[in-house]
Amino acid sequence: MADLFRDEPQESEGAVREDAPLADRLRPRNLGEVVGQEHLTGPEGAIGRMIAAGRLSSIIFWGPPGTGKTTISRLLADAVGMRFEPISAVFSGVADLKKVFATAREHAKLGRKTLLFVDEIHRFNRAQQDSFLPFVEDGTVTLVGATTENPSFELNAALLSRAQVLILRRLDSDALEKLLDRAKALTGRPLPLNPAAREALVASADGDGRFLLNQAETLYSVDIPEPLDPAGLSALLHRRVAVYDKDREGHYNLISALHKALRGSDPQAALYYLARMLVAGEQPLYVLRRIVRFASEDIGLADPQALIQCLAAKDAYEFLGSPEGELAIVQACLYCATAPKSNAAYTAQKAAWKSARDTGSLMPPQNILNAPTKLMKEIGYGKGYAYDHDAPEGFSGDNYWPEEMQPQSFYRPADRGFEKRIAERIAYWNDLRAKARG
Known part of the structure; x- marks a missing residue:
């Protein structure tokens, strides 16, 4: 078995052309050169243990773009002496899969196992994902899939049960700095940046090593007589667009x-x-709908103005549009963040709804029912109703619950904000009710 940290490149990698992109020329030659994923590739990591054992199970690599999913997969095949067969779910269909499986089966007869690397595996539909199962189970291929999406949402349960999900981390600044140091060693010259601009370049990559090296290659290709400062760097290069799919996990996170x-x-x-979502292009009204919901769910009557502020923000945004109207959303966001919190209304709703489902069709007590017809009056509807405004202190203390049901306590105000005063009122009424019933 090949050593995990060997120094020589493998035959399957082939020679990299001198005019190849910088990211390709700096591809790691072994798993020990992979940066930022030591929790997997190190001796105690899942990959390190697999290599040490000489046995590779099927894997789903889940992580952001530019973190090494493809590179690690290729090096894994080299490390255990397997044939590397890459396909992309974006460009492949059922016919392509059949050819891959047939070829893998022929190689298996000759004693050489195949590592099938499927990039963007979440792009395959459920039926296509199912087609992998028999070939994974009989050992024709060892499947290594790569995805930027949450596998639990995008992949079949049957496929997930046969593979180990390994999470690749977004590259931190230390890992990205190592890539820039390697670029300097390969090219023989430093980036034309002052320290602050270099820091800004690393930050602009947003954890994507491939993007960082592409940016570095652009800097190397331009004649820059003096090191750039952050402003000069910004004028020359574009920032990486934040990873954000409105219908996928980044959105929900x-x-x-x-x-x-x-x-x-x-x-x-x-x-x-809030800024992360709006800058990435999220619909402002979607965010505002969540804040409106928050005003009722997590603030409620602790500050009744919160809901009013949110609805006013909706009106303001619909009137002004973007970008001017986004300030109203900011105001609603800050108001809700700084308001006293209570989920009493939320928990009261859940308890009341459950009670309504459990008790079915119980009739309210007859004394509080209207009697618009003679028959209804004759059978007792409205008889004995105590009109609260005629009672001392405007409170009769009457019973409003069905006869077959004990009074419930769904709403329990928090001892914060406006609800503290509400709690005092309820306690006052409960005391009067207890005295009235003697």
Whole structure:
């Protein structure tokens, strides 16, 4: 078995042309050169253990773009002496898969196993994903899939049960700096950037090593007489567009983070996640709908103005549009983040709805029913109703629950904000009710 940290490139890699892109020329030659994924490739990591054992199971690599999914897969095949067969779910169909499986079966007869690498595996539909199962189960191929999407949402349960999901991390600044150092060693010259601009370049990559090296290659290709500062770098290069698919996990992660930051009364973090979504192109009204929901779910009557502020923000945004109207959304966000919090209304709703389902069709007590017809009056509808405004202190203390049901306590105000006053009122009425019933 090949050593995990061998120094020599493998025959399957082939020679890289001198005019190849910088990212290709700097591809790791062995798993020990992979940066940022030591939790997997290290001796105690899942990949390191597989290599040490000489046995490779099927894998799903899940991680952001530019973190090494393809590179690690190719090096894995080299490390265990397997044939590397790459396909892309974007460009391949059922016919292509049949050819791949047939070829793999022929190689298996000759004693050489195949590592089938499927890029963007989530792009295959459910039926196509099912087609892998018999060939994975009989050992014709060892499947290594790569995806930027949450496998639990995008891949069949049957396929997931036969593969180990390994999560690749977004490359941190240390890992990205190592890539720039390798670029310097390969080219023999430093990037034409001052320290602040270099830091800005690393930040602009947003964890994507391939993007960073492409940006570095652009800098090397341009005649720059003096090192650039951050402003000069920004004028020359574009920032990487943030990874954000409006119908996929990134979308739900950010809206969840916004909601949690609001609930945690952190206006700074809430504003950050709001900005992340709007800058990435999210529909402002989608974000505002979540904030409106938050105003009822997590603030409620602790500050009744929160819902009013949110609805006013909706009106303002619909009137002004973007970008001017986005300031109203910011105002609603900050108001909710800094308001006293209570989920009493939310929990009361759930409890009341459950009780309504459990109790079925119980009739209210007859004394509180209207009697618009003579027959209804004759059978007792409305008889004995106590009109609260005629009672001392405007409170009769009457029973409003069905006879077959004990009074319930769904709404329990928090001891915060306006609800503290509501709790005092309820306690006052409960005391009067207890005295009235003697």
